[in-house]
Every structure is written in C-alpha cells, then in structure tokens.
Amino acid sequence: MGGYASFVTTTDSGIDRARALDADDPLARFRERFAPTEPGLVYLDGNSLGRPTKAARERIRTIGDVWASDLVRGWDRWLDMPLRVGDLLAAGVLGARPAEVAVTDSTTVNLYRLAVAALEARAGRRAIAIARPEFPTDRYVVEGLARERDLEIRWLDADPVDGPTAADLEPVLDSNLASVVLSHVNYRSAAIADAPAITNLAREAGALVLWDLSHSAGSVPVELEGWGVDLAVGCTYKYLNGGPGAPAYLYVRRELQDELRPPIQGWFAQREQFEMGPRFERADRIRGWLTGTPGILGLTGAQAGIEVVAEAGIAAIRAKGVALTEYAIELFDAWLAPLGCTLGSPRDSDRRGAHVAIRHADGRRLTSERVARGVIVDFREPDVMRFGLSPLTTSFEEVHRGVAALAAAVRPSPAPRPDGRATRRGIGSRAARCRRPG
Ligand SMILES: Cc1ncc(COP(=O)(O)O)c(C=O)c1O
Structure with missing residues (x-):
C-alpha cells in the first residue's frame, strides 16, 4: 500500500x-x-470523463496555431500520430509491444471491427459469448453481429457485483464458440475479470477473447503481452484523461496481425498510401488496422493524458x-x-x-x-x-x-x-x- x-x-x-x-x-x-476546476467542486466522475491535463489544453491551443501557419503541411508531423500515441500507450499503460496498438476511431467502431475479424478467423463456428452485465455498446454490437451473421449469442450469467469469472465462461465453451466479448473492469460494479485465466480458457476451446479495457487502462495494471491477450479495445477519455470524444484504441497481438483481416479497408491502412493505387494492399503490423483521417485535436489530448499516466506509473x-x-x-x-x-x-x-x-x-x-x-x-x-x-x-x-x-x-x-x-x-x-x- x-x-x-x-x-x-x-x-x-x-x-x-x-x-x-x-x-x-x-x-x-x-x-x-491538471487544469483547475471551480473551487470546492467534488469531482467523482473521472470514470466517465477524466479531467483535462494542463498539457492537453496548451497543446491543443498550439495545434490551432500550427494549423493556421502550416496548413496542409502540418500533416507531415501529424500523419503517424495514431501509431506514435499507440506505442506510447502500449509501453506505458497496456503492457503491449511496439506496433500492436493504434489510437483511432471510437471504442464501438473498434469493437465491431475486431469482433468481425475474430468471427471471420473462426468462420466455421456459429456462436459468440458476452456477459449480461456488459456495457450497452458491447451488447448492442454483439446483438447486431449475431443478427447480421445469424449467430447464436451465449449470455454469461455473471454475478452483477462480482462477475464475470472464469467459472461463468465454462458452460458456454465448446467447438462452436468463435469469440467472447468481455470488459476487464465492469462499468457498473468495477469488478475486475481474471483476463489471463479467461483468455487461456477460451483459447483452449479455440475461441478468441476480445477485451474492452475502457475502465481499466490507466486505473489498474494491464499486461496484454504477459497475459497472452489476443484482441482488445478501449477508450482514452476516462482514466487516460484524453478529453471528450478523444479517440479510442485497438490492440491486435503481433502474431495475429497477418492472420486476422480488418473488415474496413481504409486508405490509412494502405501500404503506400499516397501512391493512390488501384488495389488495396494492407500495410504491415498495426498500421494495417487504421481506417481514415485521424482527429488530431483529440489525439493531442489523448497523448498528453497518456504521458502523465505513464510518468506516474x-x-x-x-x-x-x-x-x-x-x-x-x-x-x-x-x-x-x-x-x-x-x-x-x-x-x-x-x-x-x-x-x-x-x-x-x-x-x-x-x-x-x-x-x-x-x-x-x-x-x-x-x-x-x-x-x-x-x-x-x-x-x-x-x-x-x-x-x-x-x-x-x-x-x-x-x-x-x-x-x-x-x-x-x-x-x-x-x-x-x-x-x-x-
Ligand atoms: C466499457 C465501455 N465500453 C465502451 C464504451 C463506449 O465507447 P465509445 O463511446 O468510445 O464507442 C464505454 C463508454 O463509457 C464504456 O464504458
């Protein structure tokens, strides 16, 4: 302590x-x-929207100046930001390796993309599992995918305060289960799931677990490489203090990056982006999971927040x-x-x-x-x-x-x-x- x-x-x-x-x-x-708030305010909602770093406010102001002076030339310094900030997040917060994390899009969009990739990688299997007390967007995405692809949803009847646990997963495991979507820290109860145990259990049954780290990154230890996690997403506006609507992140374990296919083939994932070629050729590593033009103001806030978290440890x-x-x-x-x-x-x-x-x-x-x-x-x-x-x-x-x-x-x-x-x-x-x- x-x-x-x-x-x-x-x-x-x-x-x-x-x-x-x-x-x-x-x-x-x-x-x-962090930027001061009104005196006497008691702010106990940083798990919804974290407070702004002073650095974010300052740098966002500066971006406005760079935009005004550099105009389109500003992209020379901004283009790789989703990957640079991803590496910072990977090393300082998520226990992941370089080129495994990109900061981009929303958690919902990333969740959908990685869930589709997981389902396609296990195409013969017709079931997807999720806990009943899971965050709404995760449930809605899974329900939408099940409708779109005619899949069976297997609901984990996890305890609303203490679950889900590895034991909750066991009844839904079999050779027809393709994927499991779970939060590492539950948004309502704050219960921490045993990510390494659940990941291993699912892997033994041939299924891929997709973790939502929105409530854990920046608040509890996360060791994606050490835990053998395959896929994860999360937001940067809670404990990473990225700011309202700051981009989310996605993680794909290095060994899976070639095997899995992203469902959106955007031009930011193109190997030679500015050759404007006739066919999509996916860039290597996590760059191949980018989609379109990143929001630089949001990324700037996220970078400043992640830096402070990484510095504190x-x-x-x-x-x-x-x-x-x-x-x-x-x-x-x-x-x-x-x-x-x-x-x-x-x-x-x-x-x-x-x-x-x-x-x-x-x-x-x-x-x-x-x-x-x-x-x-x-x-x-x-x-x-x-x-x-x-x-x-x-x-x-x-x-x-x-x-x-x-x-x-x-x-x-x-x-x-x-x-x-x-x-x-x-x-x-x-x-x-x-x-x-x-
Ligand atoms: C666990 C969890 N997942 C996903 C989201 C939603 O993410 P987004 O709005 O970035 O898609 C939230 C938002 O609070 C959340 O708590």
Missing part, C-alpha cells in the same frame, strides 16, 4: 484523517498537472486506487450501510477497479441532487450511484466530502459530523433508515 498504509490502522472517519491521507499521498503532486496509480476505494468503502460502512444503501462493488480490493458502486432505490434522485450541489457522481440504471475515484486527480478529502454529502441526502439531517463521530440519530440507528419511494 506504500504511502497509504495508515488508513487501514484506524477507524476514524473525520475529515482530518482524509486531509492527513492527502498530505501523505505520493501522487498528490500530479494534481498540479501504473503501480503507484493502482496503490492509490486501492486506497481511495478502501477509504470510500470504509465511509460507506460507517455512514451509508446503516441507512439501507448496499455496496455494488466487490469488497476484495484485488477484484475491484477504481470506482465504487453504491446502490439505493432512490439513486437517480440522490445523484441529481448531489450534482446540483457540486458533488459530481453518476447514476447507472437501475439503482447504482458510481463514485469514480481517479487516482491522479481525486483527493481523499473529495471522497470524504462526496460520501458525507450522499449520507446527508439519504437522511437529510443531521449530517455526519466533521469529526466522524456518530450523531444522536446517527450511525446504526433504526431511525436512520433511508427513505424509499412508494
């Missing part, structure tokens, strides 16, 4: 302890690398992510569980990413009320309030204030005392049961 060890030795839930944890935080200096980021979520859960146990809220994330920190899901039947209202008062969390149907704790930008004081604000809203008064001690109708009291509609 490094510099965060002190919090497990005490049950003091006062704000002074949060401030002490911030004072001891080895990553605290990285908060300076995933080990330090993970240590703080564990400490932040443990702290949030400790406050949850003290203040929110007695009010009838339930935890929608795994309790075991080894199985939990960097957000904490808190469930309450009135979650939608509670979320919008908190947002209106400057505590930004988000809500996911049917009852989940997500507290996104971005290790590079979230402070322990923000966690304290965010959980305290929710406790005050579930039971409007009295609020938890700043010294953390129970109030008269406080912690554990029956009178403190949360209000439920109807």
Whole structure:
C-alpha cells in the first residue's frame, strides 16, 4: 500500500484523517498537472470523463496555431500520430509491444471491427459469448453481429457485483464458440475479470477473447503481452484523461496481425498510401488496422493524458486506487450501510477497479441532487450511484466530502459530523433508515 498504509490502522472517519491521507499521498503532486476546476467542486466522475491535463489544453491551443501557419503541411508531423500515441500507450499503460496498438476511431467502431475479424478467423463456428452485465455498446454490437451473421449469442450469467469469472465462461465453451466479448473492469460494479485465466480458457476451446479495457487502462495494471491477450479495445477519455470524444484504441497481438483481416479497408491502412493505387494492399503490423483521417485535436489530448499516466506509473496509480476505494468503502460502512444503501462493488480490493458502486432505490434522485450541489457522481440504471475515484486527480478529502454529502441526502439531517463521530440519530440507528419511494 506504500504511502497509504495508515488508513487501514484506524477507524476514524473525520475529515482530518482524509486531509492527513492527502498530505501523505505520493501522487498528490500530479494534481498540479491538471487544469483547475471551480473551487470546492467534488469531482467523482473521472470514470466517465477524466479531467483535462494542463498539457492537453496548451497543446491543443498550439495545434490551432500550427494549423493556421502550416496548413496542409502540418500533416507531415501529424500523419503517424495514431501509431506514435499507440506505442506510447502500449509501453506505458497496456503492457503491449511496439506496433500492436493504434489510437483511432471510437471504442464501438473498434469493437465491431475486431469482433468481425475474430468471427471471420473462426468462420466455421456459429456462436459468440458476452456477459449480461456488459456495457450497452458491447451488447448492442454483439446483438447486431449475431443478427447480421445469424449467430447464436451465449449470455454469461455473471454475478452483477462480482462477475464475470472464469467459472461463468465454462458452460458456454465448446467447438462452436468463435469469440467472447468481455470488459476487464465492469462499468457498473468495477469488478475486475481474471483476463489471463479467461483468455487461456477460451483459447483452449479455440475461441478468441476480445477485451474492452475502457475502465481499466490507466486505473489498474494491464499486461496484454504477459497475459497472452489476443484482441482488445478501449477508450482514452476516462482514466487516460484524453478529453471528450478523444479517440479510442485497438490492440491486435503481433502474431495475429497477418492472420486476422480488418473488415474496413481504409486508405490509412494502405501500404503506400499516397501512391493512390488501384488495389488495396494492407500495410504491415498495426498500421494495417487504421481506417481514415485521424482527429488530431483529440489525439493531442489523448497523448498528453497518456504521458502523465505513464510518468506516474501504473503501480503507484493502482496503490492509490486501492486506497481511495478502501477509504470510500470504509465511509460507506460507517455512514451509508446503516441507512439501507448496499455496496455494488466487490469488497476484495484485488477484484475491484477504481470506482465504487453504491446502490439505493432512490439513486437517480440522490445523484441529481448531489450534482446540483457540486458533488459530481453518476447514476447507472437501475439503482447504482458510481463514485469514480481517479487516482491522479481525486483527493481523499473529495471522497470524504462526496460520501458525507450522499449520507446527508439519504437522511437529510443531521449530517455526519466533521469529526466522524456518530450523531444522536446517527450511525446504526433504526431511525436512520433511508427513505424509499412508494
Ligand atoms: C466499457 C465501455 N465500453 C465502451 C464504451 C463506449 O465507447 P465509445 O463511446 O468510445 O464507442 C464505454 C463508454 O463509457 C464504456 O464504458
């Protein structure tokens, strides 16, 4: 736990302890690398949109100047950006080798492209598997592919808090299964899937797993090469702080890059792009998976965010992510569980990413009320309030204030005392049961 060890030795839930944890935080200096927001804002939604780096704002401004001065000549320096930023992401965040990652397009588009390539590589097989609690776009893409290609969908009945696990995969494995689509960290519960075990299990059955890393890259360790992962996609606007609509990425393991065929043959994947030849000849390695003209402003934001994550290092980021979520859960146990809220994330920190899901039947209202008062969390149907704790930008004081604000809203008064001690109708009291509609 490094510099965060002190919090497990005490049950003091006062704000002074949060401030002490911030004072001891080895990553605290990285908060300076991000653009400031309005004073007092509690931002716990970096798992939806990460905060902007100062470097991104500066460089995006500069791109405007380069565009104005260099005009089309600017492409001399921009053309390879999807690959350059891909290599940076591969080395600094994903544990992948050079020329295995490209930063391009959206996660949805990349997911579709890699899923098609996987299905075609296993053309005799007629089934595709996905977990029921999977992110909507992943499910929709799989459903669309199944309709288009007349495939059977095999739904993994994973536990909504702890799943999916390798055991959930076993019942769907057979010689007819072509591919499996799964998130490494689940968007609702933050449960971490055992990527190496699941990848191996599927491979033994002859199927290719396509991982969605949107909630893991930049928050938990990812070792694509070490885990033997074949295919992966993810976004850069969450824990990689790329900015709204910043391009996503795709990863194709080097050994599969020739065997698999991209379904979109765009001119950026053409071997000699500017010869404008009559036929498509796919470029080698990950370049052959590009499509069309990249969005340079978005790539610039993504590059700046990835650089900061790589500099801080995933080990330090993970240590703080564990400490932040443990702290949030400790406050949850003290203040929110007695009010009838339930935890929608795994309790075991080894199985939990960097957000904490808190469930309450009135979650939608509670979320919008908190947002209106400057505590930004988000809500996911049917009852989940997500507290996104971005290790590079979230402070322990923000966690304290965010959980305290929710406790005050579930039971409007009295609020938890700043010294953390129970109030008269406080912690554990029956009178403190949360209000439920109807
Ligand atoms: C797990 C996951 N996959 C995919 C997406 C959507 O990606 P995009 O909008 O870039 O296609 C999200 C967005 O939040 C997500 O959380």
